[in-house]
Amino acid sequence: MEENILRIAEKTAEKLSVRYFEIRISRVTTTSVLVQNGQIDEISNNVETGIGVRALKNGWGFSSANDLSRAEKAIKTAMKMAGVSRGHEKVYLGDPIRDSVSLLGEKRVDEVDVSEKLEITKLANELLKGEKVKNRTTGYGDVIVETIYLNSLGSEIRTATSRVRLRLSSIAFEGGKTGEYWKSFGGTGGWELIERVELEKWAKFVSQKSRDLLKAKAPPSGKFDVVMDPELTGVFIHEAVGHAAEADAVKNGESIFAGKLGERVSVEELNVVDDPTLPGKFGSYAYDDEGMPGRRVEIIKNGVLNDYMNDRETSALLGLVPNGHGRAQSYAHQPLVRMSNTYVEPGNWDPEDIFEEVKSGLYMIGDKGGEVDVATGTFTFGAKEGYIIENGELKTHLRDVSLSGNLLEVLKNIRAIGRDVKIQYPGYCGKGQWVPVDDGGPHVLTRALVGGMR
Amino acid sequence: MEAIEKLTRILNRKNVEWEVYWEAGRGTSFRAERERLERAQEKFFSGIGLRIGLNGRVGFSYTTGFPKDEKSLTELIKRAEKLARIGSKPFKGFPEPSGKFPEIKGLYDRAIDELDFDEARYLAEKFVDEMKGMKGGRREYTLSGAMSFGTVNTGIANSNGIEEEEPRTGMSMWVYAVKKGQRSGSGYASQTYTTLQGVHEGEEIIRRAMEEADLSQKAEKIEGFSGEVLMEPQAVKALVYLFLENLYGEGVYYSRSRFSVDDLGREVLSEKISIIDDATVECSPGSYSFDGEGVPGRKKALVSKGELRSFLLDHTYGKLLQLESTGNAVRDFRSVPGVGTSNVIVQRGKEKLGDWEGIIVSKVFGEHTANPVTGEFSFTVELGYVVRNGKAKPFSGNMVSGNVFDVLRKVSRVGKEVERRGSFYSPRIATEVRLV
Numbered sequence: 087m088e089e090n091i092l093r094i095a096e097k098t099a100e101k102l103s104v105r106y107f108e109i110r111i112s113r114v115t116t117t118s119v120l121v122q123n124g125q126i127d128e129i130s131n132n133v134e135t136g137i138g139v140r141a142l143k144n145g146w147g148f149s150s151a152n153d154l155s156r157a158e159k160a161i162k163t164a165m166k167m168a169g170v171s172r173g174h175e176k177v178y179l180g181d182p183i184r185d186s187v188s189l190l191g192e193k194r195v196d197e198v199d200v201s202e203k204l205e206i207t208k209l210a211n212e213l214l215k216g217e218k219v220k221n222r223t224t225g226y227g228d229v230i231v232e233t234i235y236l237n238s239l240g241s242e243i244r245t246a247t248s249r250v251r252l253r254l255s256s257i258a259f260e261g262g263k264t265g266e267y268w269k270s271f272g273g274t275g276g277w278e279l280i281e282r283v284e285l286e287k288w289a290k291f292v293s294q295k296s297r298d299l300l301k302a303k304a305p306p307s308g309k310f311d312v313v314m315d316p317e318l319t320g321v322f323i324h325e326a327v328g329h330a331a332e333a334d335a336v337k338n339g340e341s342i343f344a345g346k347l348g349e350r351v352s353v354e355e356l357n358v359v360d361d362p363t364l365p366g367k368f369g370s371y372a373y374d375d376e377g378m379p380g381r382r383v384e385i386i387k388n389g390v391l392n393d394y395m396n397d398r399e400t401s402a403l404l405g406l407v408p409n410g411h412g413r414a415q416s417y418a419h420q421p422l423v424r425m426s427n428t429y430v431e432p433g434n435w436d437p438e439d440i441f442e443e444v445k446s447g448l449y450m451i452g453d454k455g456g457e458v459d460v461a462t463g464t465f466t467f468g469a470k471e472g473y474i475i476e477n478g479e480l481k482t483h484l485r486d487v488s489l490s491g492n493l494l495e496v497l498k499n500i501r502a503i504g505r506d507v508k509i510q511y512p513g514y515c516g517k518g519q520w521v522p523v524d525d526g527g528p529h530v531l532t533r534a535l536v537g538g539m540r
Numbered sequence: 541m542e543a544i545e546k547l548t549r550i551l552n553r554k555n556v557e558w559e560v561y562w563e564a565g566r567g568t569s570f571r572a573e574r575e576r577l578e579r580a581q582e583k584f585f586s587g588i589g590l591r592i593g594l595n596g597r598v599g600f601s602y603t604t605g606f607p608k609d610e611k612s613l614t615e616l617i618k619r620a621e622k623l624a625r626i627g628s629k630p631f632k633g634f635p636e637p638s639g640k641f642p643e644i645k646g647l648y649d650r651a652i653d654e655l656d657f658d659e660a661r662y663l664a665e666k667f668v669d670e671m672k673g674m675k676g677g678r679r680e681y682t683l684s685g686a687m688s689f690g691t692v693n694t695g696i697a698n699s700n701g702i703e704e705e706e707p708r709t710g711m712s713m714w715v716y717a718v719k720k721g722q723r724s725g726s727g728y729a730s731q732t733y734t735t736l737q738g739v740h741e742g743e744e745i746i747r748r749a750m751e752e753a754d755l756s757q758k759a760e761k762i763e764g765f766s767g768e769v770l771m772e773p774q775a776v777k778a779l780v781y782l783f784l785e786n787l788y789g790e791g792v793y794y795s796r797s798r799f800s801v802d803d804l805g806r807e808v809l810s811e812k813i814s815i816i817d818d819a820t821v822e823c824s825p826g827s828y829s830f831d832g833e834g835v836p837g838r839k840k841a842l843v844s845k846g847e848l849r850s851f852l853l854d855h856t857y858g859k860l861l862q863l864e865s866t867g868n869a870v871r872d873f874r875s876v877p878g879v880g881t882s883n884v885i886v887q888r889g890k891e892k893l894g895d896w897e898g899i900i901v902s903k904v905f906g907e908h909t910a911n912p913v914t915g916e917f918s919f920t921v922e923l924g925y926v927v928r929n930g931k932a933k934p935f936s937g938n939m940v941s942g943n944v945f946d947v948l949r950k951v952s953r954v955g956k957e958v959e960r961r962g963s964f965y966s967p968r969i970a971t972e973v974r975l976v
Contacts, residue, residue, distance in 0.1 A: 148582075152587060164581075337573075339682045
């Protein structure tokens, strides 16, 4: 089938003077299970195939179909659409790549029966039970994406990637008060990633946290010294540095980091990396959706803005070494410049010493997501809980809250970076399309605006 | 359609309850960067979602395309049946036919459905020319944006005799404007429509984004403040959707909501606040004549003068809560029905509010970091104004925080002019918050 599709594409490209094209044909197998309060709320198991075609003439054209009988139509449409602009887009071409990569883990998820997946989701749900816990939600999801990538250079890359995720969530109610806590596990690999989760320990932890939060106080508001735990550091660096360092925002002159390569943007101790080659992480991949090998990018090196994450188009336009960060949600989406696994590298501080550094401040823990305006550099991110720090000691327990700041300011206000790096916080990043990512880092001390209730 | 007819014929031979939901459509969009048309795309999609009810349980599976061969259709049925055997959620059957579907004008525009590529490109080029024109020679502005057209045909049939099909069309535009200088400002504006009439508002959307970028560039953080502020529709939207998460039937049933069935009829918000969910608004992107389970779309008061009147329900959670579906099952062919909103309307008040003195919060972001269960939120203010003696000075970067249940209880004034943002309609409202 591929040979036939490629032949049609080559013929059409010649006829329409298309400079470059690429084709992704994917087969996607998904399973998802959702259990709430012991009842199965959703269980599904599906397979679909589809094709996405992208072509470059003056501008970019793209077409997709979730029905392979429309493959030819998709090819012709994409190539016709590539004539849309009168511009002269640049593209990095490079040498053709022929490769085959399998990231399916040790125990393939499609060889585990759906009933086993259901059992573990139900068990996790059962383990969350506890006094005052009124809602227990557990969700399991896996996806295997098998893709054939072909392009006009002669590349042919076959990838098979499997990702799994398990989420536990608990909500406690008492006397009009509520406490909510959750935790997610997962990565790129097989069923073994789920088997390794210490279910009993974590279910107890999540359930207990939701009860503890019933007694937690409302967080204060204002500007504070904030110690972030590794999970919060992850979402912080994803929002404060990651998005602004995506080369598409730089290319359009929108990002606050545009034109700042080589400039000092933070304290000297800060090193920020995005690395799709970390084994087994949720954001890991061998090749991106433009058939480029994913490479480690040192975004901030010793406080200096060192590199942007890029794709075929932006690397050519900005004169950068391509680093394979063109990712698409699926075959039906065009690749955009995206993050993979983004983290802060270890610093010199013992985590204990960081707390001692704080006379009066807050310790904020966990990731509730975030958002950034890359033009102004204003960003916001949420923590699941926290503590007041007085003279280096943890005092009052605090509920969840959002924090915000201007990225250039907050990066320069970093006072301590711990040694204790963790990158184990699988999630999804939205930029018009959703892609799996991971992030993390060590404990970090900075100053931020806390949007508390008192 | 052949695939659907074959599938229902096979299903009718079996002793099961069934529901078939299908979609076929096309989406075309054009993307401009730096006031230049750079990319175009056209996507085709189609598929069938099948639910099977068996011995009080339900299973779901889907297939892409419309396969006509018996083998593919039988496999689809087998997958759904297998899951129905495993599933343990109490299955409450599929909806029964319940009278007529509403006739809603302006949800389908033949002009969009029949738009060919060159015509669509012409409209997109015009939009980009408008961007160039409004930018003029001012190099400090960078404009990007998109224009999209879509058409979809949706159908549903079930073993109780429901069978209906509906074509719908849509178009949308957005513009992101960045203004560079010593510091940068940014502005974003967008709108969605059901007919091609929307193209005439291109200039207005560009103007809004550029105006916002001007103000954003001048905006600075202001001193903290606690008290009454005026919220513009976009900020009201963040509050209302946070509140509405507590009205989703699924959350009510699984105790994830602050409310239970006993709260119906209770005063939960300010008596000045009435919120309606209405699937029957003419020419509105949130409208439909039947929902994802074939229940007629309708208008219902969710909150009336502060009193909780209705939850948002699909068939299953309606039954589980011993209420009726409100026609709010939302889905695509890849997913089982879930509860969602149609058009959400905050009803207008009587106040002019044009002479407001004090703080106005216009746009916020970071909505998803709020906690719908506790109601606590702290949004980052993207743009606001301080009005003194009739003069407005922009501000941004502060956080606005509070508890959504308190904030919507303390509403003191509601404006009389309603603005639409997609499928959300709201006037401006005055209430008490904390500005950090």
